[in-house]
Amino acid sequence: MPRQAPMPAPTFSLEQAPLGRRQWLAFAAAAAAPGSWVTSAWALPARTLLFPRDHGSHPDHHTEWWYVTGHVQAADRLWGFQVTFFRSRVEAAQRMQSAFAAKQLLFAHAALTDVKGRRLRHDQRIERAGFGVAQASESDTAVRLRDWSLVREDIPLPSAAGQTGSGKPAGAAGKDGTASRYTARVEGTSFGLDLQLESAGPPLLQGLQGLSRKGPEAAQASYYYSQPQLAVSGHIVLEGRRMAIESAPHANRAWLDHEWSDALMHPQAVGWDWIGMNLDDGSALTAFRLRRADGSALWSGGSFRSAGQETQVFADNSAAFTAERYWDSPSSGARYPVQWQVETPVGTYGVLALVDDQELDSSSSTGAIYWEGLSELRSAAGAVIGRGYLEMTGYKKPLRL
Numbered sequence: 508m509p510r511q512a513p514m515p516a517p518t519f520s521l522e523q524a525p526l527g528r529r530q531w532l533a534f535a536a537a538a539a540a541p542g543s544w545v546t547s548a549w550a551l552p553a554r555t556l557l558f559p560r561d562h563g564s565h566p567d568h569h570t571e572w573w574y575v576t577g578h579v580q581a582a583d584r585l586w587g588f589q590v591t592f593f594r595s596r597v598e599a600a601q602r603m604q605s606a607f608a609a610k611q612l613l614f615a616h617a618a619l620t621d622v623k624g625r626r627l628r629h630d631q632r633i634e635r636a637g638f639g640v641a642q643a644s645e646s647d648t649a650v651r652l653r654d655w656s657l658v659r660e661d662i663p664l665p666s667a668a669g670q671t672g673s674g675k676p677a678g679a680a681g682k683d684g685t686a687s688r689y690t691a692r693v694e695g696t697s698f699g700l701d702l703q704l705e706s707a708g709p710p711l712l713q714g715l716q717g718l719s720r721k722g723p724e725a726a727q728a729s730y731y732y733s734q735p736q737l738a739v740s741g742h743i744v745l746e747g748r749r750m751a752i753e754s755a756p757h758a759n760r761a762w763l764d765h766e767w768s769d770a771l772m773h774p775q776a777v778g779w780d781w782i783g784m785n786l787d788d789g790s791a792l793t794a795f796r797l798r799r800a801d802g803s804a805l806w807s808g809g810s811f812r813s814a815g816q817e818t819q820v821f822a823d824n825s826a827a828f829t830a831e832r833y834w835d836s837p838s839s840g841a842r843y844p845v846q847w848q849v850e851t852p853v854g855t856y857g858v859l860a861l862v863d864d865q866e867l868d869s870s871s872s873t874g875a876i877y878w879e880g881l882s883e884l885r886s887a888a889g890a891v892i893g894r895g896y897l898e899m900t901g902y903k904k905p906l907r908l
Contacts, residue, residue, distance in 0.1 A: 550725035564643035577761025587620035587881030611636035630695030699744035704737040722773035729768035735791030778901015786893035789814030841903035857885035
């Protein structure tokens, strides 16, 4: 959003399409912060992430999200799901004395992709923090917004490869014998989710031990970790029908991202492309790039974690995205690459959307139109080797903060 043009007060409707996790936060931060904040972001210092504290909220930072995506088998068909909670610090309200001042805003959205039916359903929530309606714990992941929630707890570690114990740095794997179980509950207008997601290893620290660069300037960074290869159980509900998640090969896997930051996108960036993929062999691939207006990459990065928990963080600008097939949205007119070749330091992969039309349009509220949905990962030889989510922004028009 251009700095010289103040953003009008946003309006929200539960019937409007939810923003993508990054757009929600970027929009909320731009709406909540004074204009001078755009140029006042400081570089985040490198620090050791401590768990379970850093599973919790960080209200001194401007923006934060807990983002869960995955795929499950239920009623003999494949489903993709997304559950995301966002927190935004409202700078203009921090010095207000009123108990009703909206110092923190909480957003949430959820989506369910029916692959066989080729349909995406979604819903959303927004509230100011407090009053027993919306809250985000600082001590651990416990985010609630009315009847939607995401809560983490310790569970015994299946092996000596993980950690999440109190005050333990991320490198202290397995010393306390605990891993994580997340419970996500959503009751949407036409669908519901009641999911349990269990880790089998430590958090994957993105970037430099959890400090992830997002652009050429040091201020463009976030604290960022992932929990890939989460085992999923529970139920999904569709139009009143409750369906148990079924056992199936290479199914019922999820990915969690937790990220918090004070920075905005680089001025030259118009959008981004991002993948988080769970491979069938137990490994996990992250890759992203921020794009200029001419389609060239402004910045890229990512990581690869093997099934044995060994992590390789990619060097800056070592991931490359090449579009191979496009889909034209009949709703927005935007043209999205729904098939990619992604080159990384650990190999070259294909990424293919399982449903072409996974576009979300929120032009009636904030103007953002983007694509985010369930996709499959293929080897260079064309074999399907995993699934995950692909996110693409800035294809209809540049994302302006």
